[in-house]
Amino acid sequence: MSLRTRLAAFGFGLKPDGIRGQIAILVLASIIASHIIIAAAFFANRPDMPRPPVLPEPHQLYEFAELIGRTPAAERPQLIATVAAAFPQLELAATTAVARPPNGAWTPHQIDYLRRHLGPDYRVDLAGDDRMVITLPGGDAISARLPPERRRPVLGNPWMASLLIGVVSLALLGLWAARTLAAPLSAFATAAETFSLDSSDAPLPERGPAEIRSLARALNRMRERITTLIEDRTRMLAAISHDLRTPITRMRLRAEFIEDDHQRTQTLHDLDQMGAMLTAVLTFLRDGATRDAPTLIDLASAMQLITDQFADIGAKVAYQGPEHAMAMARPGDLHRAVTNLVENAVRFGTEVTIRLALDQDQIIIEVEDDGPGIADADKDSVMQPFVRGDDARNMDDSSSFGLGLSIARAIARGHGGELSLHTRTPHGLIARITLPRRTPSRAA
Template identity: 35%
Template sequence: MRRLRPGSLAGQLVLIVLAALIAGQSLSFLIFADERRAALRAANREQVLARTATLVRLLDETPPDLHEPILAASSSRQLRFQIGRESAVDIGENWHGRNRLARQLGELLDGNGGRPVLVDIRGDERRLENLIGFAPLDEATGRPRYWQGRRGPVGLVAAVQLGDGRWLNAETSFPTPPAWGLPNLVSLVLTAVLVGVAVVLAVRRLARPLARLAVAADALGRGEALPPLPEVGPADIRSTVRAFNRMQARLKRFVDDRTAMLAAVSHDLRTPITSLRLRAEFVEDDETRERMLDTLDEMQRMVEGTLAFAQGEAASEETRVVDLAALVESIVLDLTDLGADVAFASPGRLAYRCRPLGLRRALRNLIENAVRYGKRAQVSLASDRDGVRIVIEDEGPGIPPDMMERVFEPFVRLEGSRSRETGGIGLGLAIARSIVRGHGGDIRLENRPEGGLRVTIALPAAGDAWPAG
């Protein structure tokens, strides 16, 4: 059932409205059909009682030898008349003739002149047999023998005693009117179609701002600069879009302020470091001077790295669609030309919407780390409907499990194989993860069972894809 249930807002609303419509129409049809059946039964009963009263007067005024032709002419497929020595209605079951239909028939007979008038209802009220018509009289009782064994529509049985003492028995069965008919079905289908079309049009109009909001939120998660969304639609949707625009403006202002402050601090530190370097040159002790200059060099590298990091964060590079496979391959070829042992498994062309300069910097940092600390690197690229994965594997010593997350912190460096002499200042991984997260993705590190480190860059699906080949 979950697979058959539509996933879109419009589809679910149409399904709910149509289900409610069908349920409401079905209930209405059942109520109206019951009222219709009751009205038809009442009309048929009144007609039977009127014809019975008329026939009683006619039989009382005609000779007995004309009774049979009169009965034959008055009977029909649904209404049968017959004269017998016994009443077809049990007096005990009819409360001595005091039910409403008996009184109504008596009134039609002008108060019935004191003659017994009995009326009984048979059929779905009492669930008796379907009485098709009167059979020959039973020899033992003198009462008509009825067909047995079938249940059918509502039947009415009336018995009026004639002037000669015999009984005029009238019996009828009315077919139950169908609850559903072609007009009902046509009405239901037309109503469902019109309501469905109206709901689809209305929901599309309402869902259009939500669709724009979803696209904008996804783009914001990838770090794209977006203009404010138009505040259109119903009041609650306008309120949601307005809140999103305020959130986007606050986030941009916060990031810009923090980045500008970091860049300013890093830039301002360059002047005192340069001044200290000049003063260190006047230190007479060679060993002390060299240590001071080494410390200042390290501070200079840290400041320059921090400034580069801040400038990279502050850069407003526009997003565009590029061939991601070609971008990764160009990095691999550049490192190969420099003597690095790097291999790349290319899937063919793969279009991806990103900020190519920033993403190139992040990938180059990660691949250079793999080559520097793992001797050689293997890079692969794959994509599916969930996004893009770039995997970088090396053959180095790996990373201790308790350092998997700490290595992404600024200025954190590993000792041993990742020493100061062979490494940087500890901003490479921080910059790489910041750039990848700015694209809405993330970086995961894990040690390979056969040795070495595996770096997985997961990027969300974005942009138009070209066919691989």
């Protein structure tokens, strides 16, 4: 195996395809960038280039002033002349003391430095442009040119160069991580949250490093398997339901010839219950597999229509909410979910109220009844399939199979919302559907 093949196997080929290879290229690029910065700093401060004459710095002037101050007064003129000859740029000379600093004079940083280090026995004043007067112990004074502030070049500072190297390395790493890892992983999380069985969403894009592409392919295959599994299950149950309806129909015809009226009635009741159960189960299993596209509907009119339908059969159902409320939803599914909640409320209560409230971010639909309610410990379990809230009931009631709340919760989640159950005071139950409010599209 050649060296290139071995490097490619570990993700270090000429065109790195894996995360390891890309990190190696990134580290190499950071090293090259660091060497470029160091080279730029070197050429900006070449030691072989002629430099301007170095002027004394404030700390050197402080040492000269302290040395002259400790020297006897008779020997000071000779020492001042010697220092002035050695450092002509300083223009050091004996002078008279300044009575006070000029009013409103700006105090440079160098004078503050000298005042702090010379102590109270010395006095430093600004005499004029670029000159200062230092009053020595005993009253003598010397004048000197104000030393310039030493400024280091930005690239000449080793700490600044190290900081630039770190910034460049972190910037390259951050850009790579944001583009290569963060963006695909965010897309995966979004796809998982919005996953549905209607197969309308586009598959995850397979781009990026080899590991990210492999993960995208695995998620797309898993999505296809789940969709295929649900579709196969739905088709199988639909076929079973269709096949069972034929013998149920034959049994219904034969039951008509039973002479005993009581036995004939019970048999027909059982057959009706079997047919209703098949329909309810098939409806629950099909929910989510085929959904209508959300459209712009008037939720208030939909709630009022449900209220009128139950009022026509003698149920006490009232509506509270706005007269009109436009929102994006699946009208058929939402009508079925609220109808299931009202059916449960009518079965256990005497008066039912449908409430609708909308704000900028969400839609809240509540179905309130005055029945016995549900214990807090049972609120989660009753929304599971085939779990009924009234344990005392038996299967003689063909209208309930424990699927109403399950179907309503599945529809609410299909809209991106949730169904929750709350206790009503003093007694009763409030079934609340909370849906996100989507902005209508131009087509809607």
